[in-house]
Amino acid sequence: MARLTGRGFGKVRPGRGVVLLCAAVYFLLPLAASVIFTVDVPGQGVNFDVYEQILGAEGFVSSLLLSLELAAATIALVLLLMVPAMVALRLGARRLRPVVEIVCALPLVLPPIAFVAGIATVLKWGPEYFSTTPLFQTFVAVQNPDFPVVLVLAYTVMALPFVYRALDAGLRSIDVPTLVEAARNCGAGWAQALVRAVLPNLRGALLNASFLTLALVLGEFTVAQILKFRPFAVWIVGIGGSEAQMSVAVSVLSLFVTWLLLLAIAAAGGRTPSPTTTEK
Amino acid sequence: MTADTDATDAGAAATDVTEPGATPTATDTTVTPATSAHPGPDAAAPAARSGRRRRVGGGLAVVPLLAFVALAFGIPALAMLDGAFTVKDPVTGASSYGVANVTASVQGAYLTALIGSVKLSAFSAAIGVVCGLLLAQAVVTSRSRVLREAVLTASGVLANFGGVPLAFAFVATLGNSGFLTRRLDLTDKGWSLYSFSGLTLAYLYFLIPLMVLTITPALEGLRTQWREAARNNGATNAQYWRHVALPVLAPSLLGGFVLLFGSAFAAYATAAAMVGSSIPLVTLQIADALAGNVLVGQENVALALSLDMVLVAGLVMAVYLPLQRRSARWLA
Numbered sequence: 001m002a003r004l005t006g007r008g009f010g011k012v013r014p015g016r017g018v019v020l021l022c023a024a025v026y027f028l029l030p031l032a033a034s035v036i037f038t039v040d041v042p043g044q045g046v047n048f049d050v051y052e053q054i055l056g057a058e059g060f061v062s063s064l065l066l067s068l069e070l071a072a073a074t075i076a077l078v079l080l081l082m083v084p085a086m087v088a089l090r091l092g093a094r095r096l097r098p099v100v101e102i103v104c105a106l107p108l109v110l111p112p113i114a115f116v117a118g119i120a121t122v123l124k125w126g127p128e129y130f131s132t133t134p135l136f137q138t139f140v141a142v143q144n145p146d147f148p149v150v151l152v153l154a155y156t157v158m159a160l161p162f163v164y165r166a167l168d169a170g171l172r173s174i175d176v177p178t179l180v181e182a183a184r185n186c187g188a189g190w191a192q193a194l195v196r197a198v199l200p201n202l203r204g205a206l207l208n209a210s211f212l213t214l215a216l217v218l219g220e221f222t223v224a225q226i227l228k229f230r231p232f233a234v235w236i237v238g239i240g241g242s243e244a245q246m247s248v249a250v251s252v253l254s255l256f257v258t259w260l261l262l263l264a265i266a267a268a269g270g271r272t273p274s275p276t277t278t279e280k
Numbered sequence: 281m282t283a284d285t286d287a288t289d290a291g292a293a294a295t296d297v298t299e300p301g302a303t304p305t306a307t308d309t310t311v312t313p314a315t316s317a318h319p320g321p322d323a324a325a326p327a328a329r330s331g332r333r334r335r336v337g338g339g340l341a342v343v344p345l346l347a348f349v350a351l352a353f354g355i356p357a358l359a360m361l362d363g364a365f366t367v368k369d370p371v372t373g374a375s376s377y378g379v380a381n382v383t384a385s386v387q388g389a390y391l392t393a394l395i396g397s398v399k400l401s402a403f404s405a406a407i408g409v410v411c412g413l414l415l416a417q418a419v420v421t422s423r424s425r426v427l428r429e430a431v432l433t434a435s436g437v438l439a440n441f442g443g444v445p446l447a448f449a450f451v452a453t454l455g456n457s458g459f460l461t462r463r464l465d466l467t468d469k470g471w472s473l474y475s476f477s478g479l480t481l482a483y484l485y486f487l488i489p490l491m492v493l494t495i496t497p498a499l500e501g502l503r504t505q506w507r508e509a510a511r512n513n514g515a516t517n518a519q520y521w522r523h524v525a526l527p528v529l530a531p532s533l534l535g536g537f538v539l540l541f542g543s544a545f546a547a548y549a550t551a552a553a554m555v556g557s558s559i560p561l562v563t564l565q566i567a568d569a570l571a572g573n574v575l576v577g578q579e580n581v582a583l584a585l586s587l588d589m590v591l592v593a594g595l596v597m598a599v600y601l602p603l604q605r606r607s608a609r610w611l612a
Binding site for chain 2: 015016019020023026027029030031033034036037038040080081082084085087088089092093096099100103105106107108109110111112113114115116117118119120121122124125153154156157160162212215219220221222225226233236237240244247248251252254255258259262263
């Protein structure tokens with residue numbers, strides 16, 4: 001090969017090595033440096049104290065629990081909304097497919113910061129216009145700091161593009177109409193057909209969608225910070241000012257845990273998460 | 281996004297599969313008298329009716345989703361639009377519709393922030409495109425399947441989930457007391473992470489993987505025959521790239537650029553956690569204005585700025601989708 005075209009092809013090989021090496025350095029160095037930063041205390045040598053302190057840190061457990069609760073609620077809500085709709089699109093409502101596709105892509109056009117600006121405005125309507133109506137209680141309830149429902153709503157919207165793609169990929173690989181017909185012919189009702197015939201075949205896609213949503217919620221910062229709630233990511237930034245080392249340690253841990261989870265799904269599902277943009 | 285064409289195909293295929301199966305057995309359970317209210321050709325009655333019945337049921341399953349999006353997405357979006365065009369009189373407190381906020385959002389400090397964001401996004405997207413292309417080409421041409429899978433999987437993860445942890449990883453590496461900064465005395469050499477170039481370096485951490493994901497299918501679509509044909513006609517490698525590969529890749533590259541641009545433009549968490557508000561960026565300005573940090577009563581300007589952002593993001597999508605479709609032609 002190389003001989004036919006002379007030096008042109010000869011260049012590719014060392015070039016590739018250099019490119020891969022640069023990429024490896026660029027992508028691995030910050031991770032390695034972060035780990036070193038957390039264990040190598042200037043003047044004290046290497047120790048792992050900071051990782052031991054994490055659990056006892058003020059706010060760590062409560063913010064992590066809040067994030068996990070939010071994630072669980074978001075996953076439940078987004079799957080409850082999306083799975084029946086997506087299955088229905090495969091069965092009969094094909095004409096609605098472009099509508100759902102566009103609806104699920106809409107959050108990509110609204111950056112999170114713009115989205116939360118809108119939400120903050122709506123939340124201000126509560127005291128301004130509805131303070132004398134029963135609706136006011138709803139406004140108060142969705143902003144309960146112990147469990148801010150408004151964040152669940154926002155995260156569900158933000159997760160739609162991911163979940164749409166994950167489910168779409170899963171549904172594409174199975175023949176939903178035949179499965180449902182078969183279940184129906186065996187005497188199953190619609191709900192039964194969905195739960196016992198379709199969902200088991202979608203296990204991979206459901207898992208994928210759930211973990212993408214989990215990662216999104218655990219790492220979400222923009223919406224929560226602007227609305228002044230204090231889930232995990234906001235807490236990390238909060239302690240960043242006073243305890244740099246701990247914030248880096250928690251970041252490293254959360255990065256690794258998230259990535260391990262996602263890599264595990266990717267490896268299990270044999271496909272990479274789709275190139276969507278979320279919060280950066 | 282090729283979902284459109286694929287979806288149509290799959291839909292058509294599904295029709296073929298369903299209808300014959302549905303006719304003989306499923307009719308008695310699925311057809312109800314209610315469907316006869318719809319006018320339809322009598323000849324295809326059983327099949328058409330069972331199909332229609334399912335469509336009605338299917339439509340119902342989509343309703344909660346649409347209702348939810350209308351509530352949780354539509355209302356904030358409309359509120360943003362409404363607020364962006366609502367002008368409050370500072371003296372009387374009366375509000376009326378006007379373009380004062382929108383005008384304010386493209387002037388002074390806000391204009392600086394918009395330009396800063398556009399510059400940062402364009403600059404980092406351009407670098408991301410080049411680096412992503414090189415990395416993707418290196419991975420695609422490599423024969424190692426393991427390397428390919430590893431890079432693509434890692435890209436999927438890195439492109440989507442950075443945010444706050446990523447910012448802190450960079451602070452630990454290249455921040456004022458970061459690992460590399462201390463080891464290499466970078467501060468003395470004029471390096472600062474909390475600057476335009478520092479942010480670019482951090483943004484590339486998720487932009488390059490995004491580019492790898494976007495461009496890999498296009499690179500895989502480059503057929504060996506084209507390269508061989510060019511070579512047989514006496515073209516050098518450089519000529520092949522200039523006259524064959526790059527023109528074919530052009531829509532994908534441009535599409536990748538806008539996608540990266542949009543991603544960098546919308547990024548907030550990384551910048552907020554890393555630099556605070558020392559760099560003029562539109563996302564940081566919106567956050568400041570919303571929090572009333574700078575001036576009280578700037579909330580509506582924040583909404584106008586958000587509207588500006590939505591316009592840019594919409595423009596990005598409007599450019600990206602046709603390009604994506606165009607480049608998909610070559611991948612068939």
